[in-house]
Amino acid sequence: MMIRGAAVAxxxxxxxxxxxxxxxxxLGNEDPSQRQQAERRLLEIGEPAxxxxxxxxxxxxxxxxxRARAIxxxxxxxxxxxxxxxxxxxxxxxxGDYLLGDLPGLLKTQxxxxxxxxxxxxxxxxRIGAKEMPVWSFLDRVCESHxxxxxxxxxxxxxxxxxxxxxxxxxxxxxxxxxxWIERLTxxxxxxxxxxxxxxxxxxQPNVDPSNEGMFSSLSFHLRELTDAAGKxxxxxxxxxxxxxxxxxxxxxxxVYRHYLDLAAPPAGVRRWGKMKGGVTMEFPAKVTQVEFKAxxxxxxxxxxxxxxxxxxxxxxQIEGGIQARLYFRRTWKPEDAEVERNRLELRARxxxxxxxxxxxxxxxxxxxxxxxxxxxxxxxxTYEILGFFxxxxxxxxxxxxxxxxxxxxxxxxxxxxxxxx
Amino acid sequence: MPVAMTCLPLVLVLALSLQDxxxxxxxxxxxxxxxxxxxxxxxxxxxxEVLQEIMKQSGETLQMARDWEPKSISVDLKxxxxxxxxxxxxxxxxxxxLHPSRHxxxxxxxxxxxxxxxxxxxxxxxxEVVRVREIRYPARFDRTEISVVARWTSGYTPxxxxxxxxxxxxVVRAMDRQGRSLLPPVALEETFVRSAGGSSGRSAxxxxxxxxxxxxxxxxxxxxxxxxxxxxxxxEDVVFENPLQxxxxxxxxGDFTVTLQRCARDEKGGSxxxxxxxLHADSSTLAPEARRAxxxxxxxxxxxxxxxxxxxxxxxxxxxMGDGRNxxxxxxxxxxxGEHPPQKLKLRVARRVSSLSIPITFADVPIPEAGx
Numbered sequence: 001m002m003i004r005g006a007a008v009a010x011x012x013x014x015x016x017x018x019x020x021x022x023x024x025x026x027l028g029n030e031d032p033s034q035r036q037q038a039e040r041r042l043l044e045i046g047e048p049a050x051x052x053x054x055x056x057x058x059x060x061x062x063x064x065x066x067r068a069r070a071i072x073x074x075x076x077x078x079x080x081x082x083x084x085x086x087x088x089x090x091x092x093x094x095x096g097d098y099l100l101g102d103l104p105g106l107l108k109t110q111x112x113x114x115x116x117x118x119x120x121x122x123x124x125x126x127r128i129g130a131k132e133m134p135v136w137s138f139l140d141r142v143c144e145s146h147x148x149x150x151x152x153x154x155x156x157x158x159x160x161x162x163x164x165x166x167x168x169x170x171x172x173x174x175x176x177x178x179x180x181w182i183e184r185l186t187x188x189x190x191x192x193x194x195x196x197x198x199x200x201x202x203x204x205q206p207n208v209d210p211s212n213e214g215m216f217s218s219l220s221f222h223l224r225e226l227t228d229a230a231g232k233x234x235x236x237x238x239x240x241x242x243x244x245x246x247x248x249x250x251x252x253x254x255x256v257y258r259h260y261l262d263l264a265a266p267p268a269g270v271r272r273w274g275k276m277k278g279g280v281t282m283e284f285p286a287k288v289t290q291v292e293f294k295a296x297x298x299x300x301x302x303x304x305x306x307x308x309x310x311x312x313x314x315x316x317x318q319i320e321g322g323i324q325a326r327l328y329f330r331r332t333w334k335p336e337d338a339e340v341e342r343n344r345l346e347l348r349a350r351x352x353x354x355x356x357x358x359x360x361x362x363x364x365x366x367x368x369x370x371x372x373x374x375x376x377x378x379x380x381x382x383t384y385e386i387l388g389f390f391x392x393x394x395x396x397x398x399x400x401x402x403x404x405x406x407x408x409x410x411x412x413x414x415x416x417x418x419x420x421x422x
Numbered sequence: 423m424p425v426a427m428t429c430l431p432l433v434l435v436l437a438l439s440l441q442d443x444x445x446x447x448x449x450x451x452x453x454x455x456x457x458x459x460x461x462x463x464x465x466x467x468x469x470x471e472v473l474q475e476i477m478k479q480s481g482e483t484l485q486m487a488r489d490w491e492p493k494s495i496s497v498d499l500k501x502x503x504x505x506x507x508x509x510x511x512x513x514x515x516x517x518x519x520l521h522p523s524r525h526x527x528x529x530x531x532x533x534x535x536x537x538x539x540x541x542x543x544x545x546x547x548x549x550e551v552v553r554v555r556e557i558r559y560p561a562r563f564d565r566t567e568i569s570v571v572a573r574w575t576s577g578y579t580p581x582x583x584x585x586x587x588x589x590x591x592x593v594v595r596a597m598d599r600q601g602r603s604l605l606p607p608v609a610l611e612e613t614f615v616r617s618a619g620g621s622s623g624r625s626a627x628x629x630x631x632x633x634x635x636x637x638x639x640x641x642x643x644x645x646x647x648x649x650x651x652x653x654x655x656x657x658e659d660v661v662f663e664n665p666l667q668x669x670x671x672x673x674x675x676g677d678f679t680v681t682l683q684r685c686a687r688d689e690k691g692g693s694x695x696x697x698x699x700x701l702h703a704d705s706s707t708l709a710p711e712a713r714r715a716x717x718x719x720x721x722x723x724x725x726x727x728x729x730x731x732x733x734x735x736x737x738x739x740x741x742x743m744g745d746g747r748n749x750x751x752x753x754x755x756x757x758x759x760g761e762h763p764p765q766k767l768k769l770r771v772a773r774r775v776s777s778l779s780i781p782i783t784f785a786d787v788p789i790p791e792a793g794x
Contacts (some may be wrong), residue, residue: 170559183559184614189790197612219526260614371688384726422555422562 020045020052027056027359028064035067042071050075077286077408084284085410086207088176089113091138095129100146111135115207116161121148135205136162136172136179143167151179155255158206171276173414177205180280180414183258187265187422194420196263202280203256211404212281212345213257220343221261222411225277228270229418237264266421273419279411283345287406293352293399296325296358307405308332309347315387317400322391323358325368325399329384338379347384348375350404357401360394429555449780452653453542456578456657459501466494469515473529476511482575485528487518499680504575505545509535524550524571524625531677536785541566541649543578544588546782547571549627551789558610564634565608566789567616568596568645573625581652581728581772585739586620590650591628591782597644604642623744637792647782654772665697665767676773677712678703678721683753685767687760695760697723697767698743701752720749721774730768731758738769 012172026038042049053075056068089111098106101122104115126145130138136151139160143149150165172181184199200221204210212220226234238261266273288305293299293313303312306330315326356368368388375384390396460479464472469492477483477557482504495514499507512518512535519533537548552567570591574580580588596604619627635642658675662668665685672681681700688696701721705713721743729738736758743753758764 166560169560181559184556186554186556186615188552188554189793190550191790192550193552194790194793197614258614268793420557422557422564 020049022054023049024056024064027067028059028061035063037299039067039071043074045077046078061266070099080286080339081284081408081410084209084211084285086177086205087365089135089205089207090132090137091130092132093128093130093138097125097127100124100126100142100149103142107135111160114159115139116156116159118149118162118164121146124148134174134176136203137174140167140172140179144169153201153256153258154208154253155203157254170415171419173416175412175414177208178280178412179203179411182416182419185419185422189265194265196265197260199258199260200265200280201256201258202282206255206305207286211285211407212283212349213254220281221259221278222281223261223263223276223278225275227274228266229272229274231274234266234270234273238262273421274417276419277414279413281409281411283407283409285372285404285406286408287404288402288403291401291403294397296396296399299399306403309350309403309405311403313399314385318395319389320368322389322393323396324360324387324389326387327356330381331383332381335379342377342379342382345404345407346375347382348373351401353386353388355401356388356399358390358392358396359396359398359400360392362394366390366392366394366396425665425788440614449778450540450542450544452655452776453544453578457503457543457575460499460507461501462497462499462507463498463722467496468492468497469511469518472497473508473510474613476504476507480507481573481577482505483506483527484520485526487529487531489520490529490531493517503540503542503545505538505573506540509538509545520547520573524549524573524619524627525622527624537645537787539647539782539784541780541782543575544649545573546591546647546649546784547573548784548787551642551787552616553637553790553792554631555634563608563610566604566632568595568630568632568633568787569616569618570628570630570647571625572627572649575625579654579657579726579728580769581654581723581725581775582621583652583723586626588621588626589649589778591647591649593630593632593645594648594781595644595646596632596642598635598639599641599643600636602636602736603615604635606633607631608633639789640791642787642789643785645784647784649778649780649782651778651780652719652772653776653778654724654726655774655776656772657726658771658773660769660771662767662769663765665764666695675724675771677708677716677749678724680769680771682767684732693760694757695764697756697758699740699754699756699769701725701754703750705750715774716749719777720746720752722746722752722754724772724775725754728769728770729756729758730766731764732762 015097023038023042026034029035041055053072057065057072059065059068091107091110093106100117104117107115124146126142128141130141130144139151139162143151143162144167147167148164149162152161152163152166155161170181170183172179180200180202182198183201186197188195188197208228223236226236228234277285285308291304291306291311293302293304296313296316298311300316301312303310310330312328313325314328315324317324330346331347353370357365359365368390370386373384373386456503458480460476462472462475469478472495493515497509497510497514499510518529518530519535521528521530522533539546547570548571549571554565554567556563572588582588584590593605593607598604610631616629618629660672660673660675660680662682665682668682670681670685672679682697684698684699685695688694701724703716703721725740727738729736738756740754740756745757746752
């Protein structure tokens with residue numbers, strides 16, 4: 001992919017320079033429509049036009065430099081999206097009988113992530129065919145066709161896997177690089193609550209890396225359309241169990257996230273939902289800032305601004321065996337923005353504890369071992385504090401760690417059809 | 423020495439031992455010392471005054487319901503436990519009950535009295551019955567969920583074993599009106615489901631997932647449980663003065679020792695004080711009966727889950743270090759808030775422990791109507 005991109009860029013430099021030159025001139029044209037046309041074309045060309053745009057961004061003509069900078073910002077955003085939200089992968093395979101053990105090899109040329117299968121089933125056969133089918137959809141088809149395979153809840157790092165088991169046959173929606181499914185439907189009838197709990201799962205290809213993995217808020221799952229089997233629209237009545245005695249959430253799995261939504265019981269007589277339509281929102285890093293506190297002994301009380309987050313080194317002292325450090329994070333907003341801001345990526349999900357390091361005089365890094373942490377949020381702010389320990393014999397020259405200063409959201413739409421009320 | 427003289431002490435020990443083991447008529451009788459009986463006979467008295475008298479006699483307190491207009495009631499209670507007396511007043515008043523949340527020790531208007539059973543200082547109540555129909559693709563897990571809440575009097579400190587429950591509670595029989603059993607329990611992965619809730623200072627909650635009841639049923643005539651708590655027969659206070667300077671100090675508790683091996687601030691940060699205890703009994707010198715007792719109830723189960731730091735009582739969680747397989751040699755770790763250097767640490771240790779088995783019986787447990 002990179003080689004192909006470089007070749008396109010080279011071709012543009014060698015053969016399309018005249019176009020870039022013309023577009024550069026057009027960007028400063030007196031006619032606004034001409035300027036807009038040039039801007040659109042430069043966005044279409046994208047990365048290959050970057051060096052020309054960087055030159056134009058330094059132009060003395062404010063109109064030209066402004067437009068060039070705006071295009072560069074868009075390109076930067078697109079580059080970040082590509083980094084964390086890779087393109088969907090598809091599979092094309094002629095309809096036929098295949099040996100399960102041959103599938104990983106056949107997929108290798110189409111999907112840049114390995115497929116793991118149970119070795120003992122490698123000799124089994126299945127009939128399958130696919131034409132530009134999303135990879136998740138293909139894997140579910142493989143399971144159905146085989147009859148003894150299922151997609152495991154947790155995807156292995158950097159790969160896909162199928163394991164031995166009964167195919168779930170759960171309502172599933174394929175959305176770009178995402179697979180969204182209803183894992184469970186529960187209908188409860190008690191004196192205190194009568195309603196449904198829908199447990200959904202979302203997993204993604206290995207080329208997708210959301211920041212809020214394991215920390216989606218309950219508002220990440222949006223159900224926007226609900227109909228009965230005849231297509232009649234049903235009111236979406238979110239409900240929550242009163243006297244809820246606590247529910248177990250699983251936040252520890254990688255490459256997958258499950259959450260739930262409580263709905264009021266469907267009207268009497270409704271035994272099937274015809275359509276459930278909505279989306280799952282995730283957050284990805286838009287800007288990662290390297291937070292640094294130089295000469296930390298003297299930096300206690302200083303603040304590093306990372307986007308809208310103020311990060312303060314509030315403690316740093318030598319104790320037996322190393323250094324104890326305390327970091328305080330604070331993000332503020334206007335009360336009217338509270339609903340949106342409180343559901344943004346939490347401060348504790350914007351960096352990893354183990355990425356906070358203390359660089360010693362000899363250039364080696366000691367990793368922070370977090371001892372305690374506290375988190376709070378209100379209608380006006382979110383704060384997070386960690387107290388940790390660097391195991392080191394040195395005084396330390398620099399405390400540093402990467403921090404997600406800005407994020408972008410992506411919504412993966414879903415649509416489930418003909419879902420039986422349990 | 424004559425044979426008869428040698429045998430006499432043995433016979434006496436055996437006789438005493440057998441006497442000890444004789445089953446009491448009331449299985450909860452060993453817990454008798456943890457509650458004060460209520461005896462009260464009144465005619466047409468204010469329910470509020472009756473409750474106040476019950477609290478006075480029992481030494482227990484409950485927060486009264488707001489805006490309650492007590493009725494005039496007549497009661498005749500003879501040596502009953504606190505909870506039974508309170509429930510009786512609530513039944514007679516008709517508009518009162520214990521707060522359904524196990525975290526609240528208060529009376530509430532309209533709460534009513536759920537199916538209830540009593541075991542000395544402990545009141546068991548079926549707090550909720552829920553019909554659950556569930557599909558976990560591709561399997562079904564339909565069930566009847568029964569949550570049972572136990573509350574106990576202030577004088578009772580249960581041994582939390584298995585942690586965090588004051589003993590085990592199991593369903594031994596649950597039947598519908600046709601005699602169909604709701605056993606065995608339904609086993610499932612416990613994510614995104616109602617959880618049992620555990621224990622807090624004066625209460626515990628269990629959740630039983632049983633087979634689904636027929637949709638036509640409105641009542642479960644039989645729900646029999648068995649409560650198996652560990653009973654601390656003799657409890658000793660173990661005190662360590664200036665615990666931060668008391669590393670290695672041992673206290674004898676009956677057949678074993680409790681040593682404060684370490685008590686220090688977490689050197690890597692935080693305000694907590696980490697303490698380690700070693701409980702040890704020399705199995706080679708123990709009498710056979712004492713040895714058997716420790717084999718049956720290992721030393722880590724002798725700690726009552728409370729501590730007192732400079733006069734302030736708190737709940738305590740003792741973590742067993744290592745595999746805990748040797749019942750005679752146990753290391754426990756726990757943490758205390760260490761804002762100020764503590765002067766006195768008091769722990770409560772059961773010198774003698776026995777296992778109880780108490781039937782808890784509920785009759786005619788209502789279940790919600792199944793939807794159409």
